[in-house]
Amino acid sequence: MENLSDRAKKLLQLLVAHLPEVSPGDPKTYIGYKSVHESLDLPYVGPTWGESLKKQGLADLAEWTVAKGLPGITGIVVDQTSLEPGKGYFGVFGKEDTDYAWWESQVAGAKSFDWSTYLDDTELPVAPLAVDLDVPPREDVTVSRVIRDTSRSRRVKQIHNYE
DSSP states (O other): OTTOOHHHHHHHHHHHHHGGGOOTTOGGGSEEHHHHHHHHTOOOOSSSHHHHHIIIIIHHHHHHHHHHTOOOGGGGEEBTTTTBOOHHHHHHTTOOTTOHHHHHHHHHHHHHSOOGGGSOSSOOOOOOOOOSOOOOOOOOOOOOOOOOOHHHHHHHHHHTTTO
C-alpha cells in the first residue's frame, strides 16, 4: 500500500471489514466517526470527531483513493447525527456537498470492489463477545412521526447554514 500512512492502512482495513454491513444509500448502516476512533483506539484531537479522524488518517486515505482512481470508501464514515460524511469527503473528489447520488454510487462501488490487493495479510483484532451479559427485555412501541422529503430537508438546512 505504497504512499499510505500506517493509520490510513488500519482505517482502510476497518472500513473494508465494515463493508458487508453497509447498504448503499442507507447511511444508518455506515460507521460513525466516533465509532472509528473507538475501534482503532485513536485519541480525540478535536474540534469534532470528524476533524479528529481527518487528522489521523481519514484525509490521507481519501486522497490516496482519489490518486489511485479507487471508489470513495471513506464515504461510509459519517457523522452519526446528520448521517452524512464531512464536507471534505465531497471536496476531495471535486463534488458538490449535496451530490448524494454520486455518494451512493461511490459506496456501492466500494462495496463491490476487491480491496484484497490493498490490504495487509494481518487482520484487525476483533473484540471478544460479551458472554456474561443478560439480554435486556424488549417492548413493542408505536411511533407517529411526520414524513419529510429528506433531500428537500437537507437543502433547506444547507440554505440556512444548519441553524
